[in-house]
Amino acid sequence: MSKIIRVNMTTKKVNIEEVPEKYVGLGGRALTSQVILDEVPPTCHPLGPKNKLVFAPGLLSGTNAPSSGRLSVGGKSPLTGGIKEANAGGITSQKMASLGIKAIIVEGKAEKGTYILRVTADDVELIPADDLAGKGTYELTAILKERYNEKAGVICIGPAGEMKMQSAGITNNDPEGNSSRYAGRGGLGAVMGSKGLKAIVVECDKAFDAPVKDKERFKTAAKKFAQILASHPVTGEGLPKFGTNVLMNIINEAGTLPTRNFSRGRFEGASEVSGEKLAEVATQRGGKATHACHPGCVMRCSNVYPMPDGKVCAPIEYETAWCFGPNLEISDLDVVAKLNYICNDVGLDTIEAGCTLGVLMEAGVLPFGDGEAAIKALEEVGKGTPLGRIIGAGAAVAGKVYGVTRVPAVKGQGIPAYDPRSCKGNGVTYATTPMGADHTAGYAVTANILKVGGYVDPNKEEGQIELSRNLQIATAAVDATGLCLFVAFAVLDNEEGLPTIVEMINAQYGTNLTVDDVTALGQQILKNEREFNKKAGFTKADDRLPEFFYEEELEPHNTKFELKEELDEVFNF
């Protein structure tokens, strides 16, 4: 039976609720954004008792649909002041879905103390855990697994979340227990910290036990979907071989790799921190060039990178390799791994941390290219020193504190690894998505750079608005299913892709959805999110890129970002 777990941190009461009719057809981002719109006052303080945190597996999570174990976490973001859905891999989403949990809603705020929520098949219990306060996520996850269940999925925050730093993320573990699968963006870790909730332990030995109405029909559709993924060059060959960091070199060659805090589009040391290098070093040291972040993933784009100090960073993703590499003019993968590991342990979004260090280097607080200085600065976060708190507050705050004008952020959230001046489709997405600068919200790198789903010249304005609009709608829908967004590479190029996803949903729930319904769902999610943001005070002026992208040319293509009023056409549906 499907249920919603509601935890009130003020009263310490846990309620198990039936799923209201309105929410039955929703999952993942569709559900988190709907609940936030329905229950959270848009003008509330994100760290106050009126904000809520919603954890929801996708519609297909917990089934054997390939690569369907994504978890959505929603709330009002302390970083952007708007609605947020942050999305993570890892093993917990499938466990929640296998226990019949549609969502966990955390509300209120503990006056004091640290708590964990323990979820089993028979019980849900809020347990005082002051002994776990201040623990890093790796140690915390190991303790909780040992204390309760070795196979548990542990959703948790690190000290950055407890200190309510506004770029703190929420993590959960991979099959090996690494607490590195982050719902990273937008500071939802601070929201969890503000409520006094340190971790959610989900105990369930099964990953594929979500109820399916028509099992035979589902099996046929899931098999077909696996074939669609296996037969596409990106999902079947590219991602499984080198992981996401295979992007480093092509984005560099395309001249849109943000270098030295977004001042150039190419970095001469890019290949030293690329997926090729990562695979080489990881394999040499007994790690893995390819790895699945959750059971049943066929793309296996993750990796296991053994570090010189004997610890393991799993994975190093492209965005992280970029933000700590070219963005800081660092070309040492061991330094990148160390910075990544610190973020994972202290509980910080890597992209935001990298953008912030870039701004601090721009300000002269530490030198560009100095890996040791970057590590030392990032270690301040866990200590809660003034510098550490500035880093934990994100790029926009750091820019204000130090008077920097080249600050790569939209709606207060740091811009990821594609410069909007030479990947203009992504520029449109950064500017307009309700999430704040987010590459995953409408990943136009596909048609701009990778030649997937057509081709739109990345250096020209034509076609970018429509490209971003269509991708944002499709992405919102994919984020509702629990499928990894990377299935989009195959789905965009295969006309049977989307109908097969719809067929899996229909087989699981006994519904009669069509492809048009999926488009409508994507549009509705975006409308909900825009409505929340509007009520929170956002206007068209918030849907723009920072001034320097309109004023400074980016080498090597010598392009500026030109789109302004046109951006208001993105949501004309």
Added chain:
Amino acid sequence: MKVYKIKFAETNKIKRVFKLLLEVRLYSGLEKYVQGAKYGKPMKVEMPDGTTGRQLLDKLGIPQEQVFSILVNGTHRDRDEVMEDGDRVALFPPVGGG
């Protein structure tokens, strides 16, 4: 930098032969087809005037079907487009991520 001298039999028939010097980079496994190549390490490749991406791949011995993207000076090119002297050429198999 190693210089690869590649001659076209047919171009020898033409009296005046213009040569192109291309700066070529191979990535994501394509480097295994060229002896001594390393990903990201630029190679100077001499080709006759009028060379296309397709001809460059043939001369380097990289199977056509292995190459998904040809970037010339940071811009996608069709494999039948003609290259120019001094072009920076990057060759990729299918890649993706995010």
